[in-house]
Amino acid sequence: MSPIFFYLSSWFDFNRINVLVILGLFFAFVFYFINQAKKGKSLFVRRISGLDAIEEAVGRATEMGKPILYISGIEDMDNLQTVASMIILGNVTEMVARYDVPLLVPICRPFVVPVAEEAVKQGYIKAGKPDAYDKNNIRYISDEQFAYTAGVNGIMLRERPAANLMFGSFFAESLIMAETGFSTGAIQVAGTANIHQLPFFVVACDYTIIGEELFATSAYLSKEPKLLGSLKGSDLAKFLIIIILILGALLETFGITKFSSWFFVR
Amino acid sequence: MNFYERLMNLDRRWVYLVVGIAVIIPVLNPFRVPVYVTQEVKAIYDCVESLEPGDILFLAIDYDPQAMAEVHPMAKAIMRQCFAKDVKLIISALSQNGPGMAEQLISELSKEFGKKSGIDYCYLGYKPYFSIVILGMGQNFRIPFPTDYYGVPLDSLPMMRGVQNYDDVKVVIDISSGNITDYWIIYGNGRYNVKLAVGVTGVMTANYYPYLASGQIFGLMGGLKGASEYEVLSKQGDRAIKMMSIQTTAHIVIILFIVAGNIGYFMSRKKKIK
Amino acid sequence: MDLGTIIWNTVALFLTLCIFSFLYKDNPFYKFAEHLVVGVSAGYFAIILYFNGFIPKVWEPVTQKGEWWYLLPTILGMMTWARFSKKWSWISRFAIAFYMGIAVGVAIPLEMQQRVIKQLHATMLPVHFTNIQGVWNLLIMLGVLCGLIYFFFSMGHKGVVGGAARLGIWILMIGFGAGFGLTVMGRISLLADRITEIHNWYLMVTKALWGF
Incomplete structure (x- = not known):
């Protein structure tokens, strides 16, 4: 091994050049x-x-004159799903403001509270109804997963929202919330990128936004260049992955392993 | 409302009641059902069984009380197997409600096997922000945990002398009920190449099969069924095995409900089309 | 069996039944248990953070070992509290930027390596019909490709793409079904555990009271 290579290898992991x-x-x-x-x-x-489906849910709440419940998952602002959820929240608020329907936003993480407040406030301002914004409707419940779930279930049962919108990162609480919402007869739209929670939303909600569709929804709604660019970039990456997979499988079938072994990470 | 529509609109409280009865009957009249062992559970058992006395196994107890029913028997069986073989244990509890449960398990089994803290096992306890803790332990266990759970500096524990990081442990087994498992795979296995196996709740199981297929984890125990398989193999405990009879009766009842619900759905749809 | 164990087990049993009562309908017992868990968890989390975070990672290093540099991340952490003030909330951005910068820097290469590249490598499988494994490989490949096509947002789901996307969503639904089955298993385990505990409580109390 040459000294230069040895020196570089302590700074640079040549085994992970593919990464x-x-x-x-x-x-x-x-x-x-x-x-x-x-x-x-x-x-x-x-x-x-x-x-x-979101528009339909807002419409139904308007007809019934009951509130809309918006749940942004149980993760903090460092989770991209929560960020996407906040963007969707802003747009939902705009719709809600136009129809004068109350919007309840129970929150699990303290950091999410000011962001949600800002998103809702901006939504009301954009809809031309800044006075309709009520800070008390954005409520911090608890950091603990099942304490938060119990709190949200309580809101569903007592305030009987006409629509429950659940977008963000959900875990074991997803089924409990969706099931309670279903039992109250609310129209439910949910979306998460946590694949293992999607089955529960699929069975208990009227419409489910699956996986990456959550990010696509936020990009579509916001038209923000960074989000749109990321979405298009990842689309191109997916296209490349499809090509690589087909090529890799074909070569493997004919016993040529050099191509696939380049993707091996030690 | 005809019969099929009634079947479709059955009050959910009847379902709860019937499932409840299906669970209570085998509790009062216990019986055993055969447990078939899968390769992914056997791989974990074989790995632990291949360890020599004095080898170190890192057991990450990353679950909360609400998941105890499913994963606690896994942790217990592995800990018992290790103590019986004189394999040393480093134990962490990175879930916020987990430290107490891990402590309860350790105190019960250490008494049973006559094992001593600092000599036969080292309980690191809890630190917040598990991703940072997993990364930190890759450099040195002392970075996130200067002392063990009981406040004793790691350097003064005989078993931790010369033990720096994951390089000094033979295998890491993560028993978890949350996304901490993802971080063990991404940071523990990805950054430090730790030999990793996981035991997770039923909800999470399907999610981790791709990692098993790709070799990023070498073993996988899923829910109470996985725990019962491990108990069968290790012959350490039988709580999960006993629960399999309850599981079986409840599953039969649920399958019947699903079939009845589907018959109701298709028949009432057929009538509507007519 | 000491009295304390019996009392605490009885409390646990009472709270379990309070929560179970929700299955019938919302009621004051459920509300009581709900509010109790919210309060207890908030208090527990605060205490555990204090004793496992603040004391060993801030207080002891600074006051006992003179390692004053631990104050720097502490100040950074405290800056996040500025969010509670409208006037000073901008200060919190420094701390968040610091945290995000490090977290993203560490996470992205490893996420890419573990979740994409290793999975990509594991999916390049020989497809053939000489044995059952070759057919399974074909199914895996089809599943991955159609799943990817479903999540393609640059084209409408029409024609061939639409067909593949439809197959993709079917495959996803089959996967969800498997996940749901495992969840039912998990939830039944939890119920079985609670029922077993109630049964154990009954045995314990009868033994303590009547000696059998």
């Missing part, structure tokens, strides 16, 4: 599309059908 290359490519895709979006180029994103 660097793939990460570099992914970053390049995302930066490219963010740039395109910033320049004003229109980037096509298909409409997520879950959005119609």
Whole structure:
């Protein structure tokens, strides 16, 4: 081993060069599309059908004159799903404000409270009804998962919202909340990228936004260049992965393993 | 409302009642059902069984009381197996409600096997922000845990002399009820190449099969069924095995409800089409 | 069996039944247990953070060992409290930026490595019909490809893409079904555990009171 290589190897893990290359490519895709979006180029994103379901839920609450409950999951602001949820919350607030329906937002993490307050406030301002904003409707419940769940269940049972919107990172509480919401007869729309919780939302909710659709929804609604660029970048990365997978499987079938072994990480 | 519609709109309280009875009957009249062992559980058992006296196993007890029923028997069986084989244990509890339960398990089994803290096992306890703790332990256990759970500095514990990080433990087994398992896979296995197996709740099980297939974890125990398999293999405890009869009767009742619900759905739809 | 064990087990049993009463309908017993768990968990978390975080990681290093540099992350942490003031909330951004910067820097390469590249490598499987494994491999490949196509947002779900996406959602639903089955198993385990505990309580109390 040459001394230079030895010196570099203590700073640079040559075994993981494939990680660097793939990460570099992914970053390049995302930066490219963010740039395109910033320049004003229109980037096509298909409409997520879950959005119609949200509108329908708001409409139903308006007809019934009952509140809408918005649950943003149980993770903190460092979780991207919570960030996406806050963007959706802003848009939901705009819809809600137009119809004069109360919006209740119980929160699990203290850091999420000011962000939710801001999102709701902006939503009311955008809808031209800043006076309708009521800070007391954004309530911190508890950091503890099942204490929060018990609190939210209490709200569902006592305030009987007409619609429950659940977007964010959910764990074992998902089924308990969705089941309670179902029992109160509320129309329910949910979305999470936590794959293991999706089955419960699928069975207990009227519409479910699955996995990455949650991020796509937030990008679609906000039209924010960074979000749109990331979505388009990850779409291109997915396309590349499909090509790599097909090629890798074909070569493996014919006994050529060199291609797939490049992706092996020690 | 015809019969099928009534079947579809059955008050859920009847379902609760019938499932409740299906659970109570085998509790009062216990019987045993055969437990079949899967390869992913056997891999964990074989690994622990292959350890020599004096080897160190890292047992991460990362669950809260609400998941005790499912995963506690796993932790107990593994700990008993290790104590019986004189394998040393480093134990952490990175779930906020977990330290007390781990402590209860340790005090019960250490008394039973005559094991001493600092000599046969080292209980590190809890520190917040598990991702940072898992990363920190990769450098040195002393970074997140300068002392053990009982406040004794790690350097003064005989068993921890010369033990720095994951390189000094043979295997890490994470028993968990939350996303801490993801961080053991991403940071523990990804960053430090730890040999990792996991025991998780039923809800989480399906999520971790891709990691098993890719070799990122070498073993997987899923829910109470996984725990019962481990008890069968290790012959350490039988709580999960006993529970399998309850599980079986309840599952039969639920399957019947699903079938009845589906018959109701399809028949009432057929009538509507007519 | 000492009296304390019997009393605490009885309290636990009472609270379990309070929560179970929700299955019938919302009632004051459930509300009592609900509020108790919210309060207890908040207090417990505060205490555990104090004794496992603040004392060993701030108080002891600074006051007993003179390791004053532990104050720097402490100040950074305290800056996040500025969020509670409208005027000073901007200060909290420094701490959050610091935390986010480190967390993202550590997480992204490892997430990419563990969740994407290793899985990608494990999915490049030989597809053939000479034995059952080859067919399973084909199913895995189809599942992954169609699942990926479903989450493709740059094209509408029409034509071939639409067909593949539909197959993708079917495969996802089958996966959800498996997940749901495992969850039923998990939930029944929890119920069985509680019922067993109630039964054990009954045996314990009868033994203590009547000696059998």
